[in-house]
Amino acid sequence: MKGSRCLHQLKSLRLLSHAGRLLPPAAAGDNGTLFRPRSSSQLGGLQCAQREVLRHFHSSPACTKGQPARFVQEEDKTRDKSLVTHDDLFEQVAKEAKTKATFNKVIDVYTKGDIRRRGHVEFIYAALKKMPEFGVEKDLTVYNKLLDVFPKEVFVPRNFIQRMFNHYPRQQECGVQVLEQMENYGIMPNIETKVLLVQIFGEKTHPMRKYQRIMYWFPKFKHVNPFPIPEQLPEDPVDLARFSLTRMANEWDAKVTVYQLPCTDVTESGAEVTLPHIVGIQSPGQMEALAKHNPDRPVFVEGPFPLWMRKTCVYYYVLRADPTPPEEKIEEPYDPERCFSYPLQLDLDLDRDLGDDESFDVEDLDEGPVFAMCMTSQGDQATLNQWISGLQESNPILGQIPTLFRLGAGPRELQGVGDADSASRSWFPSHVQREEAHPGEEAEAVVEEAEAVVEEAEAVVEEAEAVVEEAEAVVEEEPRRSQGVKQ
Amino acid sequence: MSLPRITHLPSGRLLSTILHHQRLLPSIIPLTVPKRAVIQGEYRRPGQPKKAKFPWKKINFNFSKGLEGIKKHFTLLKKEFTDRWVGPEGKPIVEHMLEQNRVVWEFRGPESLGEWTVSSDREIGGHSEAYLKLGRNNNTCFLYGTLSSTPPRDGETRYSGYCTMRSKQPLASFDRKKHHDWSSFNTLHLRVRGDGRPWMINISAETYFSHQKDDIYCYFLYTRGGPYWQDVKIPFSKFFLTHRGRIQDDQHPVWLDKVNTIGFTLGDKADGPFQLEIDFIGVCKDYAHTEEFAYEAYKRNPEV
Numbered sequence: 001m002k003g004s005r006c007l008h009q010l011k012s013l014r015l016l017s018h019a020g021r022l023l024p025p026a027a028a029g030d031n032g033t034l035f036r037p038r039s040s041s042q043l044g045g046l047q048c049a050q051r052e053v054l055r056h057f058h059s060s061p062a063c064t065k066g067q068p069a070r071f072v073q074e075e076d077k078t079r080d081k082s083l084v085t086h087d088d089l090f091e092q093v094a095k096e097a098k099t100k101a102t103f104n105k106v107i108d109v110y111t112k113g114d115i116r117r118r119g120h121v122e123f124i125y126a127a128l129k130k131m132p133e134f135g136v137e138k139d140l141t142v143y144n145k146l147l148d149v150f151p152k153e154v155f156v157p158r159n160f161i162q163r164m165f166n167h168y169p170r171q172q173e174c175g176v177q178v179l180e181q182m183e184n185y186g187i188m189p190n191i192e193t194k195v196l197l198v199q200i201f202g203e204k205t206h207p208m209r210k211y212q213r214i215m216y217w218f219p220k221f222k223h224v225n226p227f228p229i230p231e232q233l234p235e236d237p238v239d240l241a242r243f244s245l246t247r248m249a250n251e252w253d254a255k256v257t258v259y260q261l262p263c264t265d266v267t268e269s270g271a272e273v274t275l276p277h278i279v280g281i282q283s284p285g286q287m288e289a290l291a292k293h294n295p296d297r298p299v300f301v302e303g304p305f306p307l308w309m310r311k312t313c314v315y316y317y318v319l320r321a322d323p324t325p326p327e328e329k330i331e332e333p334y335d336p337e338r339c340f341s342y343p344l345q346l347d348l349d350l351d352r353d354l355g356d357d358e359s360f361d362v363e364d365l366d367e368g369p370v371f372a373m374c375m376t377s378q379g380d381q382a383t384l385n386q387w388i389s390g391l392q393e394s395n396p397i398l399g400q401i402p403t404l405f406r407l408g409a410g411p412r413e414l415q416g417v418g419d420a421d422s423a424s425r426s427w428f429p430s431h432v433q434r435e436e437a438h439p440g441e442e443a444e445a446v447v448e449e450a451e452a453v454v455e456e457a458e459a460v461v462e463e464a465e466a467v468v469e470e471a472e473a474v475v476e477e478e479p480r481r482s483q484g485v486k487q
Numbered sequence: 488m489s490l491p492r493i494t495h496l497p498s499g500r501l502l503s504t505i506l507h508h509q510r511l512l513p514s515i516i517p518l519t520v521p522k523r524a525v526i527q528g529e530y531r532r533p534g535q536p537k538k539a540k541f542p543w544k545k546i547n548f549n550f551s552k553g554l555e556g557i558k559k560h561f562t563l564l565k566k567e568f569t570d571r572w573v574g575p576e577g578k579p580i581v582e583h584m585l586e587q588n589r590v591v592w593e594f595r596g597p598e599s600l601g602e603w604t605v606s607s608d609r610e611i612g613g614h615s616e617a618y619l620k621l622g623r624n625n626n627t628c629f630l631y632g633t634l635s636s637t638p639p640r641d642g643e644t645r646y647s648g649y650c651t652m653r654s655k656q657p658l659a660s661f662d663r664k665k666h667h668d669w670s671s672f673n674t675l676h677l678r679v680r681g682d683g684r685p686w687m688i689n690i691s692a693e694t695y696f697s698h699q700k701d702d703i704y705c706y707f708l709y710t711r712g713g714p715y716w717q718d719v720k721i722p723f724s725k726f727f728l729t730h731r732g733r734i735q736d737d738q739h740p741v742w743l744d745k746v747n748t749i750g751f752t753l754g755d756k757a758d759g760p761f762q763l764e765i766d767f768i769g770v771c772k773d774y775a776h777t778e779e780f781a782y783e784a785y786k787r788n789p790e791v
Contacts, residue, residue: 184646217734220782225685225709248713307712308683311757318714355585360676362593362767365626370714 086110086119086126094133100142103127103134107145117151121174124149128181137185140193147178147196156202163204175200175207179214188218229309237262241279241375244307244314248373254283259390262377276378278387282371282394290371290395293321294328298402299371301388304379316375317384317407319391323368371395381405563660576668586671586772592654593767594628597621607632607650612639617650622764627680631762634753648758653689653750666693666745669723674773677719678766681710686763687752690726693745701731704741708751716766724778740780 089110093102110123127146131137150171157167166172175197182189189211201207227247234240242256259278267273293299303317334344374387384405392398570577578586592602600619607617617632636648657665675688686708694702704726711717723743728735749768753761 213734213736221707224707227683227709227711244712248711248715250713250715305714306682306760306762308757308759308761309712313757313759316713320714353585354582355587357587358771360588360590360767360769360771362590362769365716365766367623373714 086123087130089123090126090130090134094130098134100134100136100139103131103136103142104145107149111149117149120149120151121170124174124178128178131181137181138187140182140187140190143178143182143187143189144192144196147175147193147200150175150196150200152199155200157205167205172201172206175205176210179207179210183210183214183218186218189214233309233312237377238277238279240312240314241277244309245279245281245316245373245375247309248307248316249281249283251283251285254281254286256281257390259374259387276376276383278374278376278383278390280372280374280387280391282373282391286369286371287395289369291397293369293371293397293401294324295397295400297321297324298404299398300404300406301384302406303384304408314375315379316373317379317387318370319372319374319388319403320370321368323366379407381407560660560662567660584671588676588769588771589669589672590767590769591667594621594626594765596625600628602655603628603652604655605630605650605652608639608647611644611647612641613637613647615648615650617652619652627764627766629762629764630751631760633758633760634755635758636756648756649752649754650761651689651750651752654748656747664693664747666747669743669746669770672743672770672772673723673776674771675719675721675723676769676771677708677721678716679708679710679719680714680716680764680766681708681712682762683710683712684753684757684761684763685709685755687754688721688726689748689750689752690723690741690746691748691750692742693747699730703729703750705729710763720771720773722773722776722778724776725781727782737784737786738780738782739784 089106093106096102107127110120111117124146127149131142136142155168155171157163179189194211197208197211234243238258238261242258245256246254257280259280260275262277263275265273265275290299299319299321301317301319304315305318307314307316336344338344372391374384376383376387384407388398388403566577574580575583593599600621603619605617605619607613607615609615614635614637615633617630620629620631621627622629630652632650634648634650636646638644638647657667659665677688688706688708690704691702692704694700706721706726708719708721723741726741728738728741751763753763
């Protein structure tokens with residue numbers, strides 16, 4: 001076997017010199033000579049010589065100009081006799097539709113165009129760059145198909161010298177880049193990828209090593225996120241708000257309430273009014289805490305704060321109060337009947353040693369309780385007023401507590417106690433382009449005062465109408481449609 | 488044999504998924520020794536030529552600064568001498584031996600922000616921004632900014648969009664390097680409030696060989712988002728070894744007796760604003776955690 005293989009190689013070298021090749025032997029791989037030593041070694045020598053004659057005759061650049069025309073399919077409009085880069089191949093197809101089918105078509109056109117796969121490295125690099133445009137960057141079958149473009153068994157090192165000296169480095173780097181793009185998008189390769197890599201590059205090569213590393217580390221880090229996010233987030237804004245609010249809530253028994261579904265109304269004047277969705281969350285513990293809240297101290301509606309889930313960012317608003325000053329804190333005694341399994345309070349005179357002290361030596365940050373959270377697509381005061389009035393149905397004490405609005409133009413951190421007095425500014429919708437939101441701005445709008453809230457609370461129905469009118473006015477001022485509102 | 492063009496990265500700044508690469512298609516196969524040597528001097532921003540600056544021009548001769556420096560260094564020196572009479576590292580020996588929790592960084596004033604260095608991919612020509620300020624009531628640190636993953640147009644960089652906050656190396660008197668000694672602890676405890684983005688914690692330990700300069704031990708920090716604080720406890724056995732952002736084949740647990748810096752990196756390829764609030768960073772000893780190392784340390788990939 002080995003002897004016949006050497007014989008073939010000698011023959012091919014002789015034929016090479018006869019054909020008068022101008023290209024250096026090191027770049028032979030680029031032309032993609034489909035040398036099949038294993039299959040051809042089984043046949044007779046004469047046949048191999050004939051095949052080799054054919055192969056090397058056709059591989060000289062001067063002769064192949066006319067050849068590819070025979071393999072062109074009818075629907076391939078992209079074939080052009082002038083110099084065309086592989087990027088242009090994708091551009092031509094991109095004019096129609098950018099789907100997985102057209103992407104596969106381009107690959108098929110290329111693979112069937114030339115049996116030698118000339119310039120396959122550049123083609124694969126161009127394809128990798130174009131994948132996000134066609135929307136196939138997360139598709140494993142497309143990557144396998146792209147790896148299939150490599151000619152098989154040509155780049156497999158056949159002896160220890162070839163293995164030592166980075167056999168076909170350009171192709172190996174290309175294979176590594178394909179796997180690297182798969183790793184970047186978090187796609188796990190499968191057994192087909194491994195078989196392809198072994199056929200193309202052999203074992204103990206760089207692409208194979210990269211594949212082994214991916215297969216080692218990806219399963220280890222797959223479930224390392226303690227707050228996992230599903231791959232496909234819900235499209236419906238109300239469902240998305242529900243999911244993200246339950247994600248943020250601290251209690252298991254927090255209840256999500258939808259105060260308003262997104263809808264489009266047409267008023268008498270014919271103008272379209274789009275109402276945003278308002279989804280709120282509150283747990284029974286928060287309701288209790290709010291019921292015990294001192295009505296003299298105001299509660300604040302703050303926002304919008306960002307929440308990122310993979311690539312989507314949603315904004316939420318928070319109803320919170322400042323921490324009670326120490327003189328007003330009442331320590332309620334533990335109700336012994338609340339829990340029968342163990343005593344809630346123990347009056348023991350035991351000291352903890354330094355070695356048993358499990359607490360950190362930091363002062364506890366008391367930021368004040370959070371009473372409720374909400375998500376809405378249009379974060380202006382009218383919408384948030386609607387949320388507060390909706391909350392009031394289950395928390396009647398909100399009618400007596402003054403509510404202050406602290407809305408910002410962009411994402412900010414929770415404000416402290418000392419920031420209560422700042423210049424009041426007219427409120428404006430917070431959902432302008434998020435990319436432009438400058439983090440340093442602190443725009444507060446302290447508009448609602450205690451008396452106004454009390455008056456509104458007395459007539460809930462009229463307030464709802466007023467809010468709707470305000471919302472309409474707001475929407476008419478800004479014709480820009482808020483996100484997530486359905487037609 | 489290694490590939491001639493392997494990734495080229497600045498130390499301690501990147502996740503393994505966001506990388507800088509050299510030229511995508513080398514026009515010729517390099518027949519000579521690769522340009523990137525293993526030992527690197529200062530970080531060279533890709534696309535910039537090497538500047539020749541004489542070593543004496545880098546020193547700043549200023550009298551008042553010199554006086555301040557003398558005062559500071561001698562105070563530190565005196566403190567070091569007197570601390571030895573109290574106990575190891577300035578604490579009584581009982582405390583040093585039995586200590587279960589230690590708060591290493593807490594942000595209680597503007598001077599605590601001076602211990603941290605904030606950087607983003609603006610250094611290599613990207614468009615991300617990162618700022619650090621004190622949070623509410625001057626009690627927390629607030630790292631915020633915008634990420635932008637458009638790579639800089641210098642022909643070399645392919646991916647971009649990261650920002651990082653790294654603690655400065657602790658210094659003894661006369662700017663000698665001092666290390667954190669966390670050998671009696673086994674868990675890192677953080678109290679953070681993020682916006683749902685996944686961060687990466689990088690611990691850099693003291694190394695001996697110059698090849699190991701960019702060796703960093705990393706682990707993920709997943710934030711939940713929301714208005715509630717999140718207590719994150721990560722045992723040191725979970726940190727894996729990376730070099731220039733690439734996870735290595737030969738893994739070993741982080742050596743805690745000489746820890747230099749800790750850092751937080753964000754590079755999750757999602758363009759937009761981000762924020763992270765940190766209350767404090769501490770280390771603690773969790774007796775229930777008996778794992779020595781979470782990954783296999785034996786040789787798994789035999790050499791070619």
